[in-house]
Amino acid sequence: MTQLGTDFFARSVHEIAPELIGATLLFDGVGGVIVELEAYDHEDPAAHGYRGRTKRNKSMFGPPGHAYVYRSYGVHWCLNFVCEPEGVANAVLIRALEPTQGIDAMRVRRALEDERLLCAGPGRLCQALGITGEHDGLPLDRAPFELRGCETAPEIVRGPRIGISKATDVPWRYCARGSRFLSRGIRSSL
């Protein structure tokens, strides 16, 4: 298992995104395998960084290899990984995990038995791991975060992104093929 550090994120989001499928994300020892994510780049009208820096998205403009945590619909927290180059706001939205560690802790936080739904969505995942706005801007290669690559890359399916109204034509959603822990099903478009 390789520890994924700053150098891993020092590349284009579109290279990084598919390589993160199958990686293990832990937060304070709780987490699992990434099975779903989406890429957002700085020329992307659907991305928060597209219209420039604000108080909410400032950590998107910070150094790569750090977390960008934002509040969605005033209710949920969502976790992104900031990618190179610094200062233009490229990031990967983590959308779903397959729970492997600390499952009992996640069940308590989510008040939910069903393992399949513990981390099946960006807001659910943050609730299960206990990630909030306090953790915005933290480095991913240091505690409480832990991020490890996998040795054998899983089969990947790409498709259009979810929950956006702009740039819906680009297939920048990546999923582990056949995973039952996805936030929603995917119809492979390419």
Place this chain on the structure above:
DNA sequence: CACAGGATATACT
């Protein structure tokens, strides 16, 4: 399936 919940940002008057 529809829709409320409610912070943050932008686009209006």
Place this chain on the structure above:
DNA sequence: GTATATCCTGTGA
């Protein structure tokens, strides 16, 4: 200032 949209989810029809 008000109105509308948003990288979502739980609940109830």
